Amino acid sequence: MKFGTKALHAGIEPDPGTGAIMTPIFQTSTYVQNGIGNHKGFEYSRTGNPTRQALEKNIAALENGNYGACFGSGLAAIDCVMKMLNPGDEVISTNDLYGGSYRIFKTIFEKYGIKFHFVDMTKPTRVEAVINENTKLIWIETPTNPMMNIIDIRSVVSLAKNRGILVAVDNTFATPFLQQPLDLGADIVMHSATKYLGGHSDVVMGALVVKDDNLASEIYRIQNSSGAVTGPMDSFLVLRGIKTLHLRMQRHCENGEAIAYFLKGEEKVDKVYWPGFEEHPNHHVAREQMSGFGGMISFTLKGNKVEDAKQLVASTKVFSLAESLGGVESLIGHPATMTHASIPKEEREKAGVVDSLIRLSVGVEDVEDLKLDLEQALNAF
Ligand SMILES: *Cc1c(COP(=O)(O)O)cnc(C)c1O
Numbered sequence: 037m038k039f040g041t042k043a044l045h046a047g048i049e050p051d052p053g054t055g056a057i058m059t060p061i062f063q064t065s066t067y068v069q070n071g072i073g074n075h076k077g078f079e080y081s082r083t084g085n086p087t088r089q090a091l092e093k094n095i096a097a098l099e100n101g102n103y104g105a106c107f108g109s110g111l112a113a114i115d116c117v118m119k120m121l122n123p124g125d126e127v128i129s130t131n132d133l134y135g136g137s138y139r140i141f142k143t144i145f146e147k148y149g150i151k152f153h154f155v156d157m158t159k160p161t162r163v164e165a166v167i168n169e170n171t172k173l174i175w176i177e178t179p180t181n182p183m184m185n186i187i188d189i190r191s192v193v194s195l196a197k198n199r200g201i202l203v204a205v206d207n208t209f210a211t212p213f214l215q216q217p218l219d220l221g222a223d224i225v226m227h228s229a230t231k232y233l234g235g236h237s238d239v240v241m242g243a244l245v246v247k248d249d250n251l252a253s254e255i256y257r258i259q260n261s262s263g264a265v266t267g268p269m270d271s272f273l274v275l276r277g278i279k280t281l282h283l284r285m286q287r288h289c290e291n292g293e294a295i296a297y298f299l300k301g302e303e304k305v306d307k308v309y310w311p312g313f314e315e316h317p318n319h320h321v322a323r324e325q326m327s328g329f330g331g332m333i334s335f336t337l338k339g340n341k342v343e344d345a346k347q348l349v350a351s352t353k354v355f356s357l358a359e360s361l362g363g364v365e366s367l368i369g370h371p372a373t374m375t376h377a378s379i380p381k382e383e384r385e386k387a388g389v390v391d392s393l394i395r396l397s398v399g400v401e402d403v404e405d406l407k408l409d410l411e412q413a414l415n416a417f
Pocket residue numbers: 109110111112134136137177181206208209227228229230231240241242
C-alpha cells in the first residue's frame with residue numbers, strides 16, 4: 037500500500053459491533069470478561085485500548101515498522117526509550133537538539149547514572165570519536181530545531197550496527213511522509229505526535245515505532261509499567277489528523293519552499309536556514325534521505341538586533357506568535373527568548389541561535405497571504 041492509502045486505512049477496521057467506519061472513542065478503563073482470563077484482547081486501558089491500538093498500528097504502518105506505541109507526550113515516548121538503558125550506559129546525541137530532549141537527558145536520566153555526549157552529528161566522525169564499549173544508544177534528530185541541520189542517518193547507523201548500539205531517530209520535523217528512518221537502518225523512530233501527525237494543534241502526544249520483536253516487547257513492558265499512555269479521545273484526534281497527513285505535508289512543503297525563497301530575496305533578511313537550498317551544508321543528504329524539505333524555516337535579520345526580531349514577531353497577523361509547530365496554521369517564534377531561553381547565551385549562539393533568529397512553522401494557508409504578512413512585518417521596523 038502507498039503512503040496516502042495507509043494513512044487512511046492501515047490499522048483501521050470498521051467497528052465490528054456497529055459498522056461505524058470511524059474508529060470509536062473507547063472511553064473505558066476496563067473490559068468485561070466472560071470468565072477469568074476469557075476476554076476479547078483488552079483487560080485494562082493502561083495496557084491496551086482499542087482506539088489507541090488502532091492509532092499505534094496506523095503509525096507503525098506509516099513508518100514501515102511492525103509495532104507502534106503511543107504516549108501522553110513526545111517526552112513520555114523519549115522517557116520510555118531511556119528506561120531501556122541501565123546505569124553506566126552511554127548515549128550519544130546531537131548538540132542541536134530539541135530543548136525538552138536535552139532537559140530530560142541531563143536533568144532526569146543523568147542522575148540515574150546514564151552518561152550523555154552531545155556532538156556535532158552533521159559530521160559522523162564526531163560520533164565515532166566518542167563511541168566506547170558503554171555506548172548503547174545514539175539519539176538522532178533531523179532536521180534539527182531550530183537550525184535545520186541535517187544528519188546523515190545511514191552514516192550514523194553504519195557506525196552503530198556492528199557494535200550493537202541502538203539508533204533512535206526523532207522524526208517529528210520530517211514525519212514519515214518525508215523520511216522513513218527504519219528503512220535507513222534505524223532501530224527506533226520517535227514522534228512528538230503533537231506536531232505534524234496530529235496536525236491541528238489540539239493534542240499533546242508521543243509515539244514510538246520499531247520493527248524488532250524484542251525491542252517492541254521491551255517498549256510495551258515499559259509503556260504498561262510506567263503508564264505514560266495517551267487517552268482514547270486524543271488517539272481519535274490523531275487518527276483523524278493522520279488521514280490528511282500526506283495532503284498537509286505536500287502543502288507544507290510547497291508553502292515552505294515559496295517562503296524560503298521569498299525570505300532569501302528580502303533586504304532585511306540575513307541568513308535563511310532551509311534544507312532545500314543547494315547551499316545548505318547537508319543539502320545532498322537531505323535530498324538522499326528525505327522526499328521533500330518540509331515547512332520549517334529559520335532566518336536571521338541583518339544587524340542581528342533582538343528589538344527588530346521582537347518587533348517582527350509581534351507584527352505578523354496570519355503567522356501567530358506561539359511555541360510548537362506542525363499545525364495547519366502558520367506559527368512564528370523567537371527561539372532565543374522562547375524555546376531556547378534556558379540555554380546560556382554563549383552556548384546557544386555557538387549553535388547559531390542568535391538574537392535575531394526567527395523560526396517559522398509554515399502552515400497550509402494561501403501562500404500569497406503568508407508572503408504579504410511577512411512583508412508587512414518586515415516593514416514594521
Ligand atoms: C515538541 C517536540 C518534542 C517533544 O514533544 P512533546 O509532545 O511536546 O512532549 C520532541 N522532539 C521534537 C523535535 C519536538 O518538536
